[in-house]
């Protein structure tokens with residue numbers, strides 16, 4: 001089915017190094033063209049297919065006992081990655097390289113990645129939030145890869161970013177263009193997804209610390 005072995009053409013040590021420098025300087029990084037179009041296309045096709053097969057669910061807020069659905073906060077639908085396709089494996093392999101380099105250079109203690117496909121239909125949004133607070137869910141570093149080709153500014157759906165938890169002034173807005181990878185500190189960087197006027201495809205992920213102790217087994221999600 002897939003004979004293209006050059007999916008990761010654009011990614012290399014330089015991309016990772018620049019990403020990490022931005023992360024240190026700003027608490028977030030925006031990397032256009034981080035992943036190649038063939039890989040992004042394969043991932044989007046997979047999301048479309050799985051969505052048609054009814055595998056997506058309305059997104060919840062929080063995890064375990066905190067889990068609840070709140071249409072007022074977010075309205076996208078999601079499906080967890082499970083590493084079952086070549087495209088997912090290629091993506092996860094690069095994220096693993098990134099994890100190792102960040103741990104080597106920043107000693108962040110990133111342990112594992114949980115990630116899901118997300119689809120925002122026209123009009124869907126996710127209000128301003130932090131992905132973690134006070135270590136509640138072990139999320140240290142958030143990542144978002146966008147899968148949308150031919151995205152125009154007027155399509156909306158930008159990711160709005162604030163520079164600090166209590167900041168009032170937006171520092172940047174990111175167009176959800178195919179191949180762009182955004183990373184940010186989960187506890188430090190508030191963000192919001194603005195409504196789009198066409199379907200918006202992405203893969204959101206979170207590098208977590210290891211919360212497992214002898215008394216408490218902490219599954220990835």
Ligand SMILES: O=C(O)CCC(=O)C(=O)O
Pocket residue numbers: 118126131144158159191192193202204
């Ligand atoms: O899709 C995006 O741009 C961000 C998604 C997000 O903030 C989340 O899933 O927590």
Ligand SMILES: [Fe+2]
Pocket residue numbers: 129130131142191
């Ligand atoms: Fe988020």
